[in-house]
Amino acid sequence: LKRLxxxxxxxxxxxxxxASVLTYVCSRSGGGGSSGDGGGGGVGGGSAAxxxxxxxxxxxxxxxxxxxxxxxxxxxxxxxxxGMPLSKARGxxxxxNQGVLMKMLEAADLRSADAVYEVGCxxxxxxxxxxxxxxxxxxxxxxxxxxxxxxxxxxxxxxMNLEALVGDAxxxxxxxxxxxxxSNLPYxxxxxxxxxxxxxxxxxPPWRAAVLMVQREFAERLLADPGEQPYSRLSLxxxxxxxxxxxxxVRPGSFSPAPQVHSTVIRLEPRLPAPQVDFxxxxxxxxxxxxxxxxxxxxxxxxxxxxxxxxQNYKIWCSLAGQKPAAMxxxxxxxxxxxxxxxxxxxxxxxxxxxxxxxxxxxxRKGVHFNNVQDIVxxxxxxxxxxxxxxxxxxxxxxxxxxxxxxxxxxxxxxAGATKLQGTMGIVPPPxxxxxxxxxxxxxxxxxxxxxxxxx
Numbered sequence: 001l002k003r004l005x006x007x008x009x010x011x012x013x014x015x016x017x018x019a020s021v022l023t024y025v026c027s028r029s030g031g032g033g034s035s036g037d038g039g040g041g042g043v044g045g046g047s048a049a050x051x052x053x054x055x056x057x058x059x060x061x062x063x064x065x066x067x068x069x070x071x072x073x074x075x076x077x078x079x080x081x082x083g084m085p086l087s088k089a090r091g092x093x094x095x096x097n098q099g100v101l102m103k104m105l106e107a108a109d110l111r112s113a114d115a116v117y118e119v120g121c122x123x124x125x126x127x128x129x130x131x132x133x134x135x136x137x138x139x140x141x142x143x144x145x146x147x148x149x150x151x152x153x154x155x156x157x158x159x160m161n162l163e164a165l166v167g168d169a170x171x172x173x174x175x176x177x178x179x180x181x182x183s184n185l186p187y188x189x190x191x192x193x194x195x196x197x198x199x200x201x202x203x204x205p206p207w208r209a210a211v212l213m214v215q216r217e218f219a220e221r222l223l224a225d226p227g228e229q230p231y232s233r234l235s236l237x238x239x240x241x242x243x244x245x246x247x248x249x250v251r252p253g254s255f256s257p258a259p260q261v262h263s264t265v266i267r268l269e270p271r272l273p274a275p276q277v278d279f280x281x282x283x284x285x286x287x288x289x290x291x292x293x294x295x296x297x298x299x300x301x302x303x304x305x306x307x308x309x310x311x312q313n314y315k316i317w318c319s320l321a322g323q324k325p326a327a328m329x330x331x332x333x334x335x336x337x338x339x340x341x342x343x344x345x346x347x348x349x350x351x352x353x354x355x356x357x358x359x360x361x362x363x364x365r366k367g368v369h370f371n372n373v374q375d376i377v378x379x380x381x382x383x384x385x386x387x388x389x390x391x392x393x394x395x396x397x398x399x400x401x402x403x404x405x406x407x408x409x410x411x412x413x414x415x416a417g418a419t420k421l422q423g424t425m426g427i428v429p430p431p432x433x434x435x436x437x438x439x440x441x442x443x444x445x446x447x448x449x450x451x452x453x454x455x456x
Contacts (some may be wrong), residue, residue: 076322087362090257092254093258096113096347104213105268107265108209108267108390112133115134117138118140119140119183120141131154136161137163138175138178139165139197140167141245144166177205180210181212182212183210187218197210209267213263213266215264221235222238231293239353240353242268242271246264246265277360280371281360282360298344300348302334310369314424341358343355
């Protein structure tokens with residue numbers, strides 16, 4: 001008897017659900033249609049009329065969940081000044097806070113004879129601020145309509161020192177010479193573009209500074225110190241070639257449309273002269289160490305896949321150099337290097353550049369290389385590594401519980417020349433490495449509406 005009220009309420013809910021579904025089906029099938037619809041139309045019309053006659057019936061949650069969902073069509077986000085549709089998928093968040101633009105120009109320390117490189121011109125908000133103060137501005141955007149809009153604004157203002165290109169900034173070559181890079185970067189290309197800038201330091205005329213707007217979480221990883229949680233391979237490699245500074249933070253309301261994340265403006269200054277290090281060899285060792293950055297180096301260099309890869313490189317190096325391999329087993333050779341440097345129980349996230357650079361030199365003195373040698377160069381017969389750039393696509397830290405996706409697993413990188421040389425010496429090259437796919441305190445100024453800014 002105590003359960004009768006609840007059972008009665010449940011029966012009423014089910015009855016209402018069946019009635020709502022029936023009403024919806026009749027309305028979708030043309031209930032109350034013409035006589036040409038046949039018997040089905042008459043039944044549907046009578047059922048719909050009887051359902052409509054129910055006084056004050058409340059639609060329950062069960063009936064609402066039974067109806068199919070209709071996808072609402074949202075109009076595209078348009079730029080308020082030009083009316084151009086903007087795509088969030090391509091990172092088109094146009095900055096409209098003029099105070100942020102002026103602070104970026106101040107941080108860039110522009111000179112009248114400078115050539116400036118900009119990535120992602122958008123509608124030309126930052127470009128129009130740069131043109132009056134420098135000799136030339138090189139800008140690139142992936143959409144032609146954005147480049148056309150920027151060019152039209154520059155021509156209308158009588159500024160003829162703009163050189164604009166349409167294309168992917170990661171695929172197009174950098175300008176032959178530029179002094180400063182000032183960009184509101186699309187966040188999805190922040191890491192590879194910064195690595196491309198750093199690579200330029202060893203290939204062409206060095207740039208003086210780079211003022212970039214990036215995602216705040218990305219900036220925290222790039223600016224992290226050894227021992228901090230965001231410290232990663234990104235911050236280590238950037239610190240090797242440049243000094244990074246945080247300028248100020250930018251809130252989402254400074255953009256149109258507003259992104260879901262906060263932004264940070266950073267400044268990079270290259271270390272000159274550039275460090276004398278083979279970056280392909282350096283980056284290969286950093287990939288191995290930071291694959292599990294919270295593990296000790298002893299655990300890293302006793303991993304089977306790591307020992308196997310390094311042993312193959314060691315044997316090839318000994319063959320090319322004409323040296324006899326060490327008598328001790330190869331795993332003991334690796335541990336002996338760690339013991340000599342006193343880093344057996346050190347962890348990657350707590351080591352700085354000097355410690356890691358000394359470890360790399362110690363490994364190379366023992367003949368342990370993280371990239372295969374390509375030829376025997378030098379009058380003394382010692383093998384020299386040929387620098388081939390960055391040796392792979394830059395990625396995020398590959399720690400399991402770190403932010404971001406992991407890179408490809410480090411392995412022996414053997415070029416066609418090295419394979420041919422090994423064949424002539426009777427050495428069978430090792431199989432290609434198995435690749436692991438990647439998983440996939442300042443505020444900006446708040447200008448008053450209509451306020452004017454003058455460049456200091």
